[in-house]
Amino acid sequence: xxxxxxxxxxxxxxxxxxxGVTVRLAGDSGDGMQLxxxxxxxxxxxxxxxxxxFPDFPAEIRAPRGTRAGVSGFQVQFSAxxxxxxxxxxxxxxxxxxxxxxxxxxxLKKSGILIVNSDSFEAKDLKLAKxxxxxxxxxxxxxxxxxxxxxxxxTRGAVESTGLSTKFADRCKNFFAMxxxxxxxxxxxxxxxxxxxxxFGKKAPEVAEANRLALKxxxxxxxxxxxxxxxxxxxxxxxxxxxxxxxxxxQALAWGLISAAKLSDKDLxxxxxxxxxxxxxxxxxxxxxxxxxxxxxxxxxxAAVCSAIGAAFGGSMAVTTSSGPGIxxxxxGMGLGLMLELPMIIIDVQRGGPxxxxxxxxxxxxLLMAMYGRNGExxxxxxAAQSPxxxxxxxxxxWQIATRYMIPVMILSDGYIANGAEPWRIPEVDSxxxxxxxxxxxxxxxxxxxxxxxxxENLARPWAIPGTEGLxxxxxxxxxxxxxxxxxxxxxxxxxxxxxxxNKVAKAxxxxxxxxxxxxxxxxxxxxxxGTYGSCRTAVKACQENGKxxxxxxxxxxNPFPRNLGEVLKRYDNVLIPELNTGQxxxxxxxxxxxxxxxFNKIKGKPFSVTELVEAIEAIx
Amino acid sequence: xxxxxxxxxxxxxxxxxxxRWCPGxxxxxxxxxxxxxxxxxxxxxxSTVFVSGIGCSxxxxxxxxxxxxxxxHGRAPAFAxxxxxxxxxxxxxxxxxxxxALSIGGNHLVHVIRRNLDINIVLFNNSIYGLTKxxxxxxxxxxxxxxxxxxxxxxxxxxxxSIAIAAExxxxxxxxxxxxxxxxxxxxRAHAHKxxxxxxxxxxxxxxxxxxxxxxxxxxxxxxxxxxxxHGKPLVYDNGTKGIRLNGFQPEIVExxxxxxxxxxxxxxxxxxxxxxxxxxxxxxxxxxxxxxxxFRAVERPTYDEGINQQVEEAQAEQGVGDLxxxxxxxxxxxx
Ligand SMILES: Cc1ncc(C[n+]2csc(CCOP(=O)(O)OP(=O)(O)O)c2C)c(N)n1
Ligand code: SF4
Ligand SMILES: [Mg+2]
Numbered sequence: 001x002x003x004x005x006x007x008x009x010x011x012x013x014x015x016x017x018x019x020g021v022t023v024r025l026a027g028d029s030g031d032g033m034q035l036x037x038x039x040x041x042x043x044x045x046x047x048x049x050x051x052x053x054f055p056d057f058p059a060e061i062r063a064p065r066g067t068r069a070g071v072s073g074f075q076v077q078f079s080a081x082x083x084x085x086x087x088x089x090x091x092x093x094x095x096x097x098x099x100x101x102x103x104x105x106x107x108l109k110k111s112g113i114l115i116v117n118s119d120s121f122e123a124k125d126l127k128l129a130k131x132x133x134x135x136x137x138x139x140x141x142x143x144x145x146x147x148x149x150x151x152x153x154x155t156r157g158a159v160e161s162t163g164l165s166t167k168f169a170d171r172c173k174n175f176f177a178m179x180x181x182x183x184x185x186x187x188x189x190x191x192x193x194x195x196x197x198x199x200f201g202k203k204a205p206e207v208a209e210a211n212r213l214a215l216k217x218x219x220x221x222x223x224x225x226x227x228x229x230x231x232x233x234x235x236x237x238x239x240x241x242x243x244x245x246x247x248x249x250x251q252a253l254a255w256g257l258i259s260a261a262k263l264s265d266k267d268l269x270x271x272x273x274x275x276x277x278x279x280x281x282x283x284x285x286x287x288x289x290x291x292x293x294x295x296x297x298x299x300x301x302x303a304a305v306c307s308a309i310g311a312a313f314g315g316s317m318a319v320t321t322s323s324g325p326g327i328x329x330x331x332x333g334m335g336l337g338l339m340l341e342l343p344m345i346i347i348d349v350q351r352g353g354p355x356x357x358x359x360x361x362x363x364x365x366x367l368l369m370a371m372y373g374r375n376g377e378x379x380x381x382x383x384a385a386q387s388p389x390x391x392x393x394x395x396x397x398x399w400q401i402a403t404r405y406m407i408p409v410m411i412l413s414d415g416y417i418a419n420g421a422e423p424w425r426i427p428e429v430d431s432x433x434x435x436x437x438x439x440x441x442x443x444x445x446x447x448x449x450x451x452x453x454x455x456x457e458n459l460a461r462p463w464a465i466p467g468t469e470g471l472x473x474x475x476x477x478x479x480x481x482x483x484x485x486x487x488x489x490x491x492x493x494x495x496x497x498x499x500x501x502x503n504k505v506a507k508a509x510x511x512x513x514x515x516x517x518x519x520x521x522x523x524x525x526x527x528x529x530x531g532t533y534g535s536c537r538t539a540v541k542a543c544q545e546n547g548k549x550x551x552x553x554x555x556x557x558x559n560p561f562p563r564n565l566g567e568v569l570k571r572y573d574n575v576l577i578p579e580l581n582t583g584q585x586x587x588x589x590x591x592x593x594x595x596x597x598x599x600f601n602k603i604k605g606k607p608f609s610v611t612e613l614v615e616a617i618e619a620i621x
Numbered sequence: 622x623x624x625x626x627x628x629x630x631x632x633x634x635x636x637x638x639x640x641r642w643c644p645g646x647x648x649x650x651x652x653x654x655x656x657x658x659x660x661x662x663x664x665x666x667x668s669t670v671f672v673s674g675i676g677c678s679x680x681x682x683x684x685x686x687x688x689x690x691x692x693x694h695g696r697a698p699a700f701a702x703x704x705x706x707x708x709x710x711x712x713x714x715x716x717x718x719x720x721x722a723l724s725i726g727g728n729h730l731v732h733v734i735r736r737n738l739d740i741n742i743v744l745f746n747n748s749i750y751g752l753t754k755x756x757x758x759x760x761x762x763x764x765x766x767x768x769x770x771x772x773x774x775x776x777x778x779x780x781x782x783s784i785a786i787a788a789e790x791x792x793x794x795x796x797x798x799x800x801x802x803x804x805x806x807x808x809x810r811a812h813a814h815k816x817x818x819x820x821x822x823x824x825x826x827x828x829x830x831x832x833x834x835x836x837x838x839x840x841x842x843x844x845x846x847x848x849x850x851x852h853g854k855p856l857v858y859d860n861g862t863k864g865i866r867l868n869g870f871q872p873e874i875v876e877x878x879x880x881x882x883x884x885x886x887x888x889x890x891x892x893x894x895x896x897x898x899x900x901x902x903x904x905x906x907x908x909x910x911x912x913x914x915x916x917f918r919a920v921e922r923p924t925y926d927e928g929i930n931q932q933v934e935e936a937q938a939e940q941g942v943g944d945l946x947x948x949x950x951x952x953x954x955x956x957x
Contacts, residue, residue, distance in 0.1 A: 046955045191953060236957075245954045255948065262945055269707050271699075289936035291943030294706055294929050299732040303699035306692065306729075310672070310703030313690060314711070318703065336693050426949045442667070449637075466688035466704075466711050469667045474636070474683050476691030477675075486638065487683065 001201065003193040004212065008219050011183065014230040020049075020079030021185060021234055022087030025177070026104045027096030029063050029072040032174035036094075037074025038421075039178060039195065043187045044078035045246040045423050048236025051078045052534065053421045054086035054607065059276070059359045066128030068099045078185075080235045084387070084534030086420065088609045092184070094177055096120060096151075099129035105140070114144040115180065117173065119152035147227045151176050158217035159210040168207070172214035179218020185232050189215065240425060247424040249388035249417035250277070253347065254284035256395025257319055258291050263396065264403060264435035266317035267292035271307035273300055273326060276359040277415040278349040281321045301326035305333035305346065312342040313475065315439060315465035317399065321347040324366045325356065328373070334408060335374045338501060340475045341453070341461050343402035343409075345395070346380075350414040352605045361605025362416035364530055365581040370410045371559060371588065377498045379505045381405075382559040384412040384530035389424035391417065394556065396432065397512075403437050404511060405504045406460040412558075414580075416607045417531040442469030452485040459504045461485075508560050515553050515562035523549025524621040525572040527597070529558060529585050532608055536578055539613035546614075548621045558585070561592070569595050574620050576600060578613060631656040634666065636686040642677060647798035647824035648745060652684055654801060655743075658808040659687075669712045672701045674726060676718035677752045678745035678824070695726025698733035701740050702925070709926040712812070713740040720750045723759040723779050734788035736925040737816040741808075744781055744819070745798075747826035748833050755829035767829075782903035782917060785819040786896045792818040793899060793918040798825060799838050803849070803914065810916060816924050836907050837914070846907050850915030855886035858911050865910070870897075872905055891919045 023040065027033045034055055045051045054075040063070030077087035092113040095101040097120040108114060121134050135141055136148065155176045159169045175196075182189055193212065200208035222228055247255075261268035268291065272282045286295045294316075298304040305320045312318035322330065327348045337344055350366045352358025370382045381401050385394040391413060398409040440462045443450075452473040453461045464471040473485055481488035482497060517525070519540065528536035533554050540552035553568060555561070569575060569589070577586045578600040586599045600616040602608060634656040642648045659669065669687040673679035675694035682689030688711075692700045697715045705713045715733075722730050722744050733740070749767065750756040756769040760781065764773040785793045792814040796807040804822065811818035823834040836846040848858040848865065856865035857877065864886040866875045875881045890898070899918040906912060937943075 042953060046953055048955060048957065239957045241957050243950075243954050243956050245949065245952065258943070258948065259945055262943070267707065269703060271703055288943060288948070289933045290940040291948075292933060292937075293943075294933060296702065296706060296929070298699065298702075299728055302696060303702070303729050303732070306696040306699035307703030307706075309692075310690075310700035310705075311707045312703075313700070314704045314708040316703075316707045332693050333696070340690075426954065429945045429949075432945075466670050466708065467667055472666050472686055472688050474638075474685075474689035474691065476683070476689075477693055478691065 001197055003190060003197065005190050005193060007216055008189045011186065011223055011231050013223070013228065015186065015233045016230050017233045017235065019081055019234070020077060020083065021091045021232060022075065022077040022089065023092045023094070023181065024073055024075040024090050024104060024107065025094045026071055026073040026100035027174070028065055028100070029058055029060070029070050030065065031072070031096045032171070033072050033074050033096070036174045036178050037076055039192045040181060040187065041076045041078070041421055042246055043182070043191045044076070045244070046191055047188055049078035049080065049234055050083045050237040050239060051076060051246065051422060052083055052086040054416065055419045057360055066097055066099055066125055068103050068129060071100045071103050073100070073104060078234055080237050082237060082239065084537050085610060088611050094181060096173065096177070097129065098125050098131055098135060101135055102129055102131065108144055110143050112144055114141055114146045115177070116146065116148055117151040118148035119150045149180065149221065154217055154221060155214050158213045162206045162210045162213065164206060164210050169210065172210050175211045175214035176218040179215040180222050183219045183222035183231065184228065185234065189219070239423065243426040244423045245426055246421050247388055247392070248419060248421045249385065249391045249413055250280035250349065250419070251284050252388055252391035252424060253385070253395050253411070253413060254281050256392040257285065257345070258288055258293065259392070259432060260396045260399035260435060261291065261293070261317045263432055264317060264399065264437045266437060267294065268319065269308065269311035269316040270295045270319045270321065271298050271304040271311070272296070272321045273298050273304045275323045275326050277351055277418045278321045278323045278347065280418070281347065281349070301329040302333060305330040305337070308344050309333060309337050309340065309342060312337070312344045313340070313466070315463070318344040319347065320344070321349070323349050323351050324353045324369070327366060327369060331374045334380065335376060335378045336477045337408040338378050338380060339477050341406045343399070343406055343463070345398050345402060345409055345411060347411045347413065349418045350412060358605040360415065362414045362531065362607060363580050363603065363605060364414060364532070365584065365603070366412065367558065367581065367584040368587070370412055377502065379502050379559060381407060381409045381505050381508055381557070382412060383409065383557050384555070385417055386530060386533035386554060386556055388417050388420050388422045392424065400433065400435055401508050401511065403435060404460065405458050405508055406463060407504055412530055414531040437463070439468065440464050440471060442471065445470045449484070451483050453480060453483050458507060459500060506560050509563040512557050512560070512562060514564040515555070515568055517551050517553045517568055519544060519551030520549045521551070521571050523551065523572060524574040524576060524617065525569070526550060526552045526617060527555065527575055527577050527589070528552070529555040529579070532578060532580060535608040535610055535613055538610045539617060542610065542614050543617050543621060546618070548618060550617055550621050555585070558588070566593050569593050574598065576617060576620060578608060578616065580607070629660050629666070631660045634659050634686055636684055638683045640684050641680065643828050645827040646677070647747065647826065648678055648681070650798045650801065651743070651745065651804065651822055651824065652681065654804045654808065655685070658805050658812070661805070662809060662812060664712060668710065669714070670704065671714045671716055672697045672704065673716040674718070674721035675752065676721045676750070678718040679716060679721060681716040695721050695724070696729055697721070698726065698729040698742070702733060702736070702738055705738055705740055705926045706929045709739070709930055715740055715742040717742065717744050718751070719744065719746045719748060719758045719760045719781070723781060723784065731784065731788045734785055734790045734817045734819060737791055737922050739815055739817070739924040739926050741811045741818040742820065744821045745824040746781060746821050747824045747830055749826050749830035751826050751829060780903055781821045783900055786900045786903055786918065789896060790819050790918065791816040791920050791922050792916070794819070794916045795821045795823070795914055797823045797834065797837055797914065800914070807916070810919070814919060816922060837912060846911055847914045848911040850889045850891070850902070850913050850917065852889055852891045852916070855883050855888050857883070857886065867901070870901065872901055872910065874910065891916050893918070894920055
């Protein structure tokens with residue numbers, strides 16, 4: 001269809017140019033805030049802004065309506081400059097009900113824009129949010145530029161012509177809010193109109209029409225109401241030249257895995273059991289079977305990891321994905337993977353723990369489990385992705401290490417980067433590294449026994465796969481004799497094998513990039529890892545601008561550490577390690593380098609804000 | 622000139638590792654029959670894989686000169702699933718024990734059977750934990766005195782075949798370690814079946830549970846205490862003097878003394894799609910009944926490995942073989 005973009009004329013009101021904006025959309029989990037947020041992010045990215053997002057939703061699918069527990073939020077920062085976080089203080093906050101307002105208002109900057117659906121502040125709504133008085137009337141919203149919009153009424157009126165029942169009409173409210181926000185920031189409606197058409201155009205044309213009408217009503221409301229004197233303009237960011245696409249962490253991980261499989265000429269096998277926030281990797285991979293991807297939804301996480309090992313034995317690129325509780329179950333299997341010296345990838349998308357913990361909230365508290373959470377001496381390479389787009393590169397690197405050293409590799413992601421989005425510079429396929437993988441060829445059995453544990457210069461053993469003539473061999477979890485792979489209880493051999501497995505991990509440092517440091521060679525070093533990259537980088541920059549001697553280094557590989565880490569650490573008087581846990585990396589760093597590193601630790605299920613990091617750094621710098 | 626491949630003998634399937642089971646263990650016989658069967662069916666060493674869990678029985682792969690994986694306790698079906706799904710052309714056997722398959726691995730066993738992965742599972746049932754030196758197992762009878770049950774077991778036992786049938790197993794059979802001919806025949810049929818073949822083998826652990834299957838093994842008693850199942854034939858045993866008749870859903874023993882016609886007996890139909898009858902047979906236990914030996918059920922159903930690979934082929938036929946550049950460019954992109 002021809003999209004009715006002409007029904008959204010540019011504003012006649014004055015437009016103020018700003019370098020960047022942080023908006024949060026908050027409502028009931030049934031209000032469609034995640035959809036609104038994704039659309040706003042998408043159109044902003046397409047217009048050339050740098051973007052970063054932070055969706056935040058309850059663990060329950062339909063948490064009690066109207067309650068504080070049921071509030072679902074989506075924050076996005078879009079900017080004309082390069083950004084690394086979804087922003088701290090909000091420039092604008094959209095609240096669809098009193099519960100959303102109460103739980104989010106403190107993050108709005110003083111004199112920031114507060115848009116509320118004034119129709120949802122009735123006595124019953126206040127009661128659901130456990131409020132005595134309406135925050136719209138008791139002075140709570142006084143410090144802000146509050147705009148009361150009777151969204152329910154206006155949306156019902158706008159979609160009346162479609163004949164939808166009030167129940168369905170009310171579902172279009174998020175599109176009304178979207179129209180208003182798009183108008184306020186001069187966003188292009190075309191991608192959203194296309195989205196509506198693709199999603200509902202054929203299946204439910206009246207719903208498509210209603211959403212378009214609501215979007216338009218919101219847009220027009222902005223233009224007509226006297227509450228807004230002007231709009232805002234955010235121009236395109238100066239990103240590196242290239243083609244871009246907006247990606248979420250889990251999607252980028254899945255694409256990185258698919259790419260790694262192609263680059264090594266392997267078929268990909270995923271064994272997985274659904275768990276928040278990792279399931280989207282399973283969903284995404286399941287869509288791409290034409291890449292030779294086989295996905296197996298196992299009966300539990302143990303079967304998931306074991307099936308992956310079975311596939312690795314057969315010669316596939318094997319992957320298993322989960323979050324903390326599932327990784328705990330996989331421990332024994334991962335140890336076997338290490339003993340068998342087969343390449344595979346284990347992904348832990350971390351969430352708040354322990355136990356079921358905070359399924360939809362972010363945390364970095366599985367680092368020690370990834371490093372040490374298996375029986376026996378069982379070190380595995382561990383790499384942590386630093387941002388949504390970085391997940392792509394991480395998957396490829398992990399597979400490079402896994403195949404080069406014949407070892408299972410752990411990837412750590414977290415809920416924040418798994419669901420967060422940012423622009424990804426699409427690589428030229430030819431620029432991606434080929435990943436050489438080979439299997440020994442068959443041979444006649446002529447008395448010379450095949451040695452399944454004979455090692456190459458990387459200590460890797462040959463990846464001989466079933467079906468190959470003459471290379472029949474047995475693998476297993478019992479300690480094996482180096483070379484022959486036969487079961488061995490010999491004391492010296494055991495020590496040798498434990499050391500050899502550890503040496504493989506250590507050797508990987510030769511292949512990996514050294515640590516880069518951003519900032520001066522002395523003073524304070526902020527050492528971060530994983531998903532806190534963006535906030536730490538932004539905070540250090542702010543401190544540097546404040547004239548402090550602060551440098552930033554970010555670890556992606558934690559096992560092995562970059563080969564120059566010890567030398568970098570020595571240069572600084574202070575080392576500060578901010579983590580979303582009680583100090584797990586700090587424990588390792590202090591142990592390994594005898595450095596008196598300080599911690600800045602937050603365990604609230606939330607990412608760091610830049611402001612709190614700046615305060616923490618400046619307190620010691 | 623002949624181009625025939627050299628024919629492998631049973632001995633060719635023997636690995637160079639010393640067998641470490643206790644002398645007299647029933648596992649020896651099962652190992653010997655397996656080698657013989659593989660030779661008889663013309664199996665290729667390189668295309669055959671034995672996957673096992675942990676237990677005395679699970680040491681089995683080390684003794685076969687094929688590919689093998691001695692994995693972790695209870696999970697062999699899961700390893701086999703990953704292997705067979707990605708390499709459907711391989712012949713995959715799972716070797717497991719009663720503890721391995723039914724206790725720690727119960728979950729995986731049920732799921733692999735219901736998915737009907739095209740593999741052969743051989744459960745060595747010695748009704749005891751052998752490797753850990755003699756604790757009772759999920760198939761041990763109530764009252765069983767072992768190291769961990771000095772006052773007798775109070776756990777109601779599981780019936781392995783009932784579990785396999787409840788999971789809608791497409792091939793369910795029982796045999797006995799020393800009944801060499803029957804065991805070989807059963808392995809051959811299991812191998813020929815497409816889908817999960819589940820074979821329970823009564824295995825003697827002469828160290829921790831000696832003699833529990835004597836009634837089914839001993840030449841003097843086995844005719845009275847077992848009934849051999851044959852497709853399309855009536856259930857007759859004890860030298861043709863007794864038979865099994867169905868009374869409603871209940872089996873009953875009848876004397877074939879001329880008053881009961883053979884036609885009135887229960888005729889075995891392994892191809893019956895409904896699992897009820899197979900379960901009636903599975904629940905016939907000694908000493909109340911003779912225990913059925915043979916193939917309880919052999920029906921057809923699509924296999925998991927076929928399905929998972931077919932979806933890949935269909936996706937490639939419909940969407941074309943995956944292309945990275947196309948993948949990256951799909952959806953909304955912009956240029957800077
Ligand atoms: C996770 C784990 N738990 C416990 C054990 C100890 N274990 C080894 S074999 C076994 C039981 C074996 O019994 P069964 O499967 O009947 O095999 P059998 O030795 O009788 O052939 C146990 C409990 C183990 N190896 N791994
Ligand atoms: S303990 Fe029992 S099952 Fe294990 S090897 Fe000895 S006899 Fe066989
Ligand atoms: Mg046993």
